[in-house]
Amino acid sequence: MNDINFSLEESSIESILIVDDQPANLRVLSKMLEGKNYKVKKAPDGETAILAAQSNPPDLILLDILMPNMDGYEVCQRIKADQKTKHIPVIFISALSDVFDKIKAFEVGGIDYVTKPFQEEEVLARITSQLTIQRQKKLIEKDKELLQKEQTLLKQEIRQRKEAEAILYQSRALISSILNASLDGIAALEAVRDTKSGKIIDFRCIVVNPVTAQIFNSQPEDLTGKLIFKKFINKINPKLFLAFINVVETGQSLEQDIRYIYKNQQKWFHFIAVKLGDGFSVTVRDITVRKKLELKLSKLATIDSLTGAYNRHYFDTSLNQEWQRCIRGNESLSLILCDVDFFKPYNDFYGHQKGDSCLITVAETMSDIVKRSSDILTRYGGEEFAIILPNTPLEGAVNIAEKIRKEVADLQIPHARSNIAKTVTISLGVNSIIPTPNDSIEDFIKMADDALYRAKENGRNQVQIATQLKCNSL
Ligand SMILES: [Mg+2]
Numbered sequence: 001m002n003d004i005n006f007s008l009e010e011s012s013i014e015s016i017l018i019v020d021d022q023p024a025n026l027r028v029l030s031k032m033l034e035g036k037n038y039k040v041k042k043a044p045d046g047e048t049a050i051l052a053a054q055s056n057p058p059d060l061i062l063l064d065i066l067m068p069n070m071d072g073y074e075v076c077q078r079i080k081a082d083q084k085t086k087h088i089p090v091i092f093i094s095a096l097s098d099v100f101d102k103i104k105a106f107e108v109g110g111i112d113y114v115t116k117p118f119q120e121e122e123v124l125a126r127i128t129s130q131l132t133i134q135r136q137k138k139l140i141e142k143d144k145e146l147l148q149k150e151q152t153l154l155k156q157e158i159r160q161r162k163e164a165e166a167i168l169y170q171s172r173a174l175i176s177s178i179l180n181a182s183l184d185g186i187a188a189l190e191a192v193r194d195t196k197s198g199k200i201i202d203f204r205c206i207v208v209n210p211v212t213a214q215i216f217n218s219q220p221e222d223l224t225g226k227l228i229f230k231k232f233i234n235k236i237n238p239k240l241f242l243a244f245i246n247v248v249e250t251g252q253s254l255e256q257d258i259r260y261i262y263k264n265q266q267k268w269f270h271f272i273a274v275k276l277g278d279g280f281s282v283t284v285r286d287i288t289v290r291k292k293l294e295l296k297l298s299k300l301a302t303i304d305s306l307t308g309a310y311n312r313h314y315f316d317t318s319l320n321q322e323w324q325r326c327i328r329g330n331e332s333l334s335l336i337l338c339d340v341d342f343f344k345p346y347n348d349f350y351g352h353q354k355g356d357s358c359l360i361t362v363a364e365t366m367s368d369i370v371k372r373s374s375d376i377l378t379r380y381g382g383e384e385f386a387i388i389l390p391n392t393p394l395e396g397a398v399n400i401a402e403k404i405r406k407e408v409a410d411l412q413i414p415h416a417r418s419n420i421a422k423t424v425t426i427s428l429g430v431n432s433i434i435p436t437p438n439d440s441i442e443d444f445i446k447m448a449d450d451a452l453y454r455a456k457e458n459g460r461n462q463v464q465i466a467t468q469l470k471c472n473s474l
Helices: 001-010 023-034 046-054 072-081 102-107 120-180 208-214 230-238 238-250 288-302 310-329 341-352 350-370 393-411 442-456
Strands: 015-020 040-042 059-063 090-093 112-116 185-193 201-206 255-261 265-275 279-286 333-342 376-379 386-390 426-433 463-465
Touching: 015 023, 015 046, 023 040, 023 120, 023 288, 040 046, 046 059, 046 072, 059 120, 059 255, 072 102, 090 120, 112 120, 112 185, 120 265, 185 208, 201 230, 201 238, 208 279, 230 238, 230 255, 238 265, 238 279, 265 288, 265 426, 288 310, 310 333, 310 376, 310 386, 310 442, 333 341, 333 350, 333 393, 333 442, 341 350, 350 376, 350 386, 350 393, 386 393, 393 426, 426 442, 442 463
Parallel strands: 015 040, 015 059, 059 090, 090 112, 426 463
Antiparallel strands: 185 201, 185 279, 255 265, 265 279, 333 386, 333 426, 376 386
């Protein structure tokens, strides 16, 4: 038993309080217990015993029953009534001759008893067994305490998690209601990278609101988590996919208008993509209505309202564009300038209304001849028209000019104030060039204008070709 004791309670020595009014008993017992390595305290009466137990609670009390002033039962009762000492096991000591009330002993809280004269083994066995129980009780108490602490911590954690979840739920509900209410498409995508090279191979939809889903002709839940971005964006413009990769890799946001054919209809979207983690968020706005209006307005702004031909402003921009394009492509560019002969006298004689309808008819005739989509017929001035013919060498331009001249003459519009014919005629100057960066547009126009001037000088109703040609088209 002692061996077990020592293994259970390796370091601390257990203390035993012996209470007995007989000094001889105290001596015998203390000697016996000290011999077994217990720390022994002695009390000759009840009062001393209670004080000793309270000031420094022992691990066990050996308590004599018969003592003057306060007997063992009362001592035990008071020890058990005190919070500080109630846990201490009490073993009663009684003499064989004593009138020992075992039931009372247990009722007041005693745990065991030994009888005098002592049998050493029996006393030690009872003490060690009580101390073992006591130690195990303490261990259980400790475990219980630990368990309670853990439970408290666990409960605390559960509560904190529940709170966090509630906050998360609220913020999610908030975000989701914002997403659902937005008139703009909102989406968040994460990069999907090649496991070996680390390069972005596609983007996965993380968040998609209903407006975005509508663009894809589907529901948000059909897009979330899906790898459809690359396929979709490549249909619009493969360069865009690289631009989105650039957003993620450089952190620079991307803002652009895109045109997209949706259900056989042209749609325009304006989007802004901003880096978000290892991906990006994008807001998309349908600008189709605005774009169509803009296109309509910009087309209106380029049209001459009387003749329906393009206006002078459009002539300037397009000639410049075509000039640059022909420089890059090393292609020929031709220009026809034409003027209605004796138009001022026509106007004066027939009135402005007739003058206007004459110009409309001439423009319509020209328009019927200049049919290629790249050709640009413009009203250059009052009765002056200019025709830009990209990718057209001089020969072709002269043919067109001659055809126009002839067909206008064939219209047979009466002209009572013409000095050269009885009907409306036109004079034309043609110039052609394969432009280089060293050439000037102004010179190019001036040479066509000079040719037109010569056509008038030479008697009108004719085509003249610009001299000092820089091109080798003829
Ligand atoms: Mg006694």
